Amino acid sequence: xxxxxxxxxxxxxxxxxxxxxxxxxxxxxxxxxxxxxxxxxxxxxxxxxxxxxxxxxxxxxxxxxxxxxxxxxxxxxxxxxxxxxxxxxxxxxxxxxxxxxxxxxxxxxxxxxxxxxxxxxxxxxxxxxxxxxxxxxxxxxxxxxxxxxxxxxxxxxxxxxxxxxxxxxxxxxxxxxxxxxxxxxxxxxxxxxxxxxxxxxxxxxxxxxxxxxxxxxxxxxxxxxxxxxxxxxxxxxxxxxxxxxxxxxxxxxxxxxxxxxxxxxxxxxxxxxxxxxxxxxxxxxxxxxxxxxxxxxxxxxxxxxxxxxxxxxxxxxxxxxxxxxx
Numbered sequence: 001x002x003x004x005x006x007x008x009x010x011x012x013x014x015x016x017x018x019x020x021x022x023x024x025x026x027x028x029x030x031x032x033x034x035x036x037x038x039x040x041x042x043x044x045x046x047x048x049x050x051x052x053x054x055x056x057x058x059x060x061x062x063x064x065x066x067x068x069x070x071x072x073x074x075x076x077x078x079x080x081x082x083x084x085x086x087x088x089x090x091x092x093x094x095x096x097x098x099x100x101x102x103x104x105x106x107x108x109x110x111x112x113x114x115x116x117x118x119x120x121x122x123x124x125x126x127x128x129x130x131x132x133x134x135x136x137x138x139x140x141x142x143x144x145x146x147x148x149x150x151x152x153x154x155x156x157x158x159x160x161x162x163x164x165x166x167x168x169x170x171x172x173x174x175x176x177x178x179x180x181x182x183x184x185x186x187x188x189x190x191x192x193x194x195x196x197x198x199x200x201x202x203x204x205x206x207x208x209x210x211x212x213x214x215x216x217x218x219x220x221x222x223x224x225x226x227x228x229x230x231x232x233x234x235x236x237x238x239x240x241x242x243x244x245x246x247x248x249x250x251x252x253x254x255x256x257x258x259x260x261x262x263x264x265x266x267x268x269x270x271x272x273x274x275x276x277x278x279x280x281x282x283x284x285x286x287x288x289x290x291x292x293x294x295x296x297x298x299x300x301x302x303x304x305x306x307x308x309x310x311x312x313x314x315x316x317x318x319x320x321x322x323x324x325x326x
Contacts, residue, residue: 001024001025001147001148002024002025002026002027002057002058002062003019003024003025003026003027003062003064003148004026004027004028004029004053004054004056004057004061004062004063004064005026005027005028005029005063005064005066006028006029006030006053006063006064006065006066006067006076006080007030007065007066007067007076007094008028008029008030008032008035008036008039008066009030009066009067010123010124010317010318011066011093011120011122011123011124011126011131012030012066012067012093013035013038013039014124014126014127015064015066015093015120015126015127015131015152016028016039016044017039017042017127018126018127018130018151018152019148019151019152020042020043020044022151024147024148024151025045026039026043026044026045027044027045027046027047027053027056027057028040028044028045028046028047029046029047029048029049029050029052029053033048036048050079050080050083051083054080054083054084059085059087059088060085060087060088060089061084061085061088061089062088062089062091062145062148063080063084063088063089063090063091064091064093064118064148065077065080065090065091065092065093065094066093066094066120067094068094069094069095069096069097069268069269070096070269073092073094073096073100074100074104077090077092077104077108081107081108081111081113084111084113085112085113086111086112086113087112087113087114088113088114089113089114089115089116089141089145090108090113090114090115090116091115091116091117091118091145092104092115092116092117092118092185093118093120094120095119095185095188095189095192095268095269095270096117096185097185097189097269097273098117098136098182098183098184098185098186098189098273099182101115101117101136101181101182101184101185102181102182105181105182114137114138114141115137115181116135116136116137116138116141116142116145116181116184117135117136117137117181117182117183117184117185118133118134118135118136118149118184118185119133119134119135119184119185119187119188119189119191120132120133120134120188121133121134121188121191123316123317123318124316124317124318125316126152129154129158130152130153130154130155130158130174131152131153131154131174132153132154132174132175133149133152133153133174133175133176133184134175134176134178134183134184134185134187134188134191135149135175135176135177135178135184136177136178136179136180136181136182136183136184136185136186137177137180137181137184138180138181139177142177146170149170149175150170150173150175152175153170153173153174153175154173154174155173155174156172156173158174186277188270189270189273189274189277190274190277191270192268192270192271192274193270193271193273193274193275193285193288193292194288195244196267196271196288196291196292196295197287197288197290197291198242198244199244199291199309199312199313200287200290200291200294200305200309201287202240202244202245202248202308202312203305203306203308203309203312204305206227206230206231206248206304206305206308207303207304207305207308209225209227209230210225210227210304211304212224212225213225227252227256228249228252228253228256231245231248231249231252232249235249243316244312244316247311247312247315247316248308248311248312248315250315251308251311251312251314251315255311258304258307258308258311261307261310261311261314261321262302262307262310262321263298263302263303263304263305263306263307263309263310264298264299264302264306264310264321264322265294265295265298265299265306265309265310265313266295266313266319266321267292267295267296271288271291271292271295272292274288275288275289275292294306294309295309298310
């Protein structure tokens with residue numbers, strides 16, 4: 001199947017590589033020509049302008065946008081839409097706010113253009129592990145795109161089947177049509193809110209372990225603990241084992257004291273939106289709120305817990321701390 005990809009950053013380029021490896025045809029476009037040229041050398045069809053990109057797509061066209069949320073996505077949709085025909089599809093695979101999806105879909109529908117929102121999780125590891133996809137859109141359009149989603153998703157080997165699960169669906173392969181437009185990014189938004197809470201729990205736990213050697217404690221209650229080794233033993237048979245813990249173990253192995261991290265932890269928006277949704281729904285979200293506020297605090301003072309958070313973000317998404325001192 002043919003797919004056009006706009007935005008060849010950390011995730012977009014690797015998604016193209018995964019699709020090409022599976023036999024799909026990909027037309028690619030990015031503001032950086034060198035990035036396009038690299039993927040052309042790997043089998044993609046290059047384009048160096050939006051009009052050229054559209055002309056190289058077969059009708060009905062499918063254009064997947066993998067650009068930052070907010071103004072970059074909005075401007076890309078506005079530039080692309082006038083060049084498309086009725087029946088064409090725009091997929092937003094970034095981290096857009098779900099209400100923006102609903103608004104864009106309504107505008108595009110006036111010209112017969114379909115809009116699909118895909119919450120995409122997998123970070124820089126997705127090319128090997130596959131991407132967890134949370135999809136919103138019209139059922140018939142989503143069904144037509146199934147070969148793309150199935151290729152990008154991890155597949156059944158990614159996790160064992162849930163015991164006594166009576167019916168298998170695409171969710172067992174790592175992708176799910178969640179509902180109408182906006183629902184995919186809504187699910188991804190909450191996913192990222194939960195991610196904040198999980199990361200914060202690991203970070204605080206390891207901070208407690210690290211400070212077990214504090215001189216404020218009685219000598220007989222002090223422990224100098226091997227944090228990297230603890231991460232390793234928890235990965236094996238423990239109920240707190242997870243991919244985030246795997247990444248924490250990798251970070252400790254690379255930098256045992258996390259000396260290369262300041263502890264400045266950014267937030268990309270989904271955590272805030274999750275808390276706003278909780279407020280709108282009158283749902284208590286104590287842990288998720290506290291995790292978001294901890295990230296705000298990290299920009300004023302840095303603890304070892306924040307260093308662990310920052311290390312996890314770099315491991316799964318390649319997120320780098322600001323270069324300046326804080």
